[in-house]
Amino acid sequence: MIVIGGGPAGMMAAGRAAERGARVLLLEKNQTLGVKLLLTGGGRCNLTNATFDDRALLARYGKGGEFLFSSFVQFGTEETIGFFNRRGMATKVEPGNRVFPFSDSARSVLEVLTHYLREGGVEVRSGAAVEALLREENAVVGVRLASGEEIRAGAVVLAAGGASRPETGSSGDAFAMLRALGVAVNTERSALVPVAVKEEWVKDVQGISLDDAKATVFVDGKKELQGRGKLLFTHFGLSGPLILKMSRSIGELLSYGSVVIRIDLMPQREIGALREFLHELLRGEAINKTIKNALATLMPSALVDVVLATANTAADVPCHSVTREQRHAIAEAIKGLPLSTMHLLGLEKAIVSSGGIDLLEVDQKTMRVRSHDGLYVVGDVLDIDRPSGGFSLQVCWTTGWVAGNMVPCKV
Ligand SMILES: Cc1cc2nc3c(=O)[nH]c(=O)nc-3n(C[C@H](O)[C@H](O)[C@H](O)COP(=O)(O)OP(=O)(O)OC[C@H]3O[C@@H](n4cnc5c(N)ncnc54)[C@H](O)[C@@H]3O)c2cc1C
Secondary structure (H helix, E strand, C coil), X not given: CEEECCCHHHHHHHHHHHHCCCCCEEEECCCCCCCCHHHHHHHCCCCEECCCCHHHHHHCCCCHHHHHHHHHHHCXXXXXXXXXXXXXXXXXXXXXXXXXXXXXXXXXXXXXXHHHHHHHCCEEEECCCEEEEEEECCEEEEEEECCCCEEECCCEEECCCCCCCHHHCCCCHHHHHHHHCCXXXXXXXXXXXXXXXXCHHHHHHCCCEEEEEEEEEEECCEEEEEEEEEEEECCCEEECHHHHHHHHXXXXXXXXXXXXXXXXXXXXXXXXXXXXXXXXXXXXXXXXXXXXXXXXXXXXXXXXXXXXXXXXXXCCCEHHHCCHHHHHHHHHHHHCEEEEEEEECCCCCCCCCCCEECHHHECCCCCEECCCECEEECHHHECCCCCCCXXXXXXXXXXXXXXHHHCCCCC
């Protein structure tokens, strides 16, 4: 059997099949396994959600819940926690039922999985990018690597991830391979949409547009994404080409934790240069003005109010009385106005997936692609919406285990 992709779902599928006695070859295009896994939960890996009531759990996946029912019966959240605990990785539960390794390190999760692979004798080939699935009539019989090499197998598990964060290796290859077989893949939800935020002050600055702003996106305090361009404040939040371009990624990040976008109103100046510039402005020509009037020469006055409120500085302080600390706080606010993202607008739900194989194409008891014998799909390849809280990785453990448990052993 061949597994394409050494992420959480692929490692689980490979390990489980090998445990059952199958000869397994795991092909990974990166040099190392689990690159994205190591990023999860801000490097701490929120590996599942301790929701043990099946109905409550399935409800979290929207329409995908129905599809997942029979696989969760086989391998659910309890089995996941047991799997890692039995292999020496202690876990802890944090608010929202989020389960983390006791070590607070995603590496502990990866170590359990790589040990599982070694234990079962799985052959791992890294630096091996699969280019295509080999088909004979209605069966998948192997793979062709980018090097041209062809490898045949009785079963192929496609665990190459979705299309988000291509730098981690999951760059949509799985979708292309499935489409080449004529299998339906949904990606239409990758729409360009504005972003709604919690802060009420956006209403006061609605209509203001910045030709050159920088947006940096943090998930649970960790920097994940950055872009630069034209930004527009609206009555509900943020829009403009910069935000629309980033919206798909922001939508996905919302599935993994709390998202804060910091807006740099003056990306042309580094923080040090900006502090220096403000120092000269406030001590020079603007010395007898109020700080609000001085800053209004740099940006629209409604935005000045927001900057001053963020920097905890009264608008009517004369420039000569502005302290060094206040000046620094103003510079920080200009370089990173924080906005808590709530959801994307124009989508019914606050969560999106990057799309995936249409669930109607997949047998929910086995993860086999109905139209092609010998082909199984797991993890992010599946088109399932996942809220934040460990639900995404749980899909990987469940579907990976089920596929590994279902492929015939002599392959
Ligand atoms: C920043 C961030 C934080 C997250 N935090 C959490 C969290 O805390 N909890 C949670 O539940 N989920 C989280 N997720 C989601 C979680 O990471 C994914 O659901 C999970 O990694 C999907 O696993 P996978 O095995 O399906 O795919 P991936 O992890 O994407 O792995 C796919 C693998 O296949 C390889 N591959 C791709 N194409 C080929 C090819 N052609 N040939 C060979 N190999 C190939 C890739 O290199 C990659 O190693 C987070 C995601 C991100 C981006």
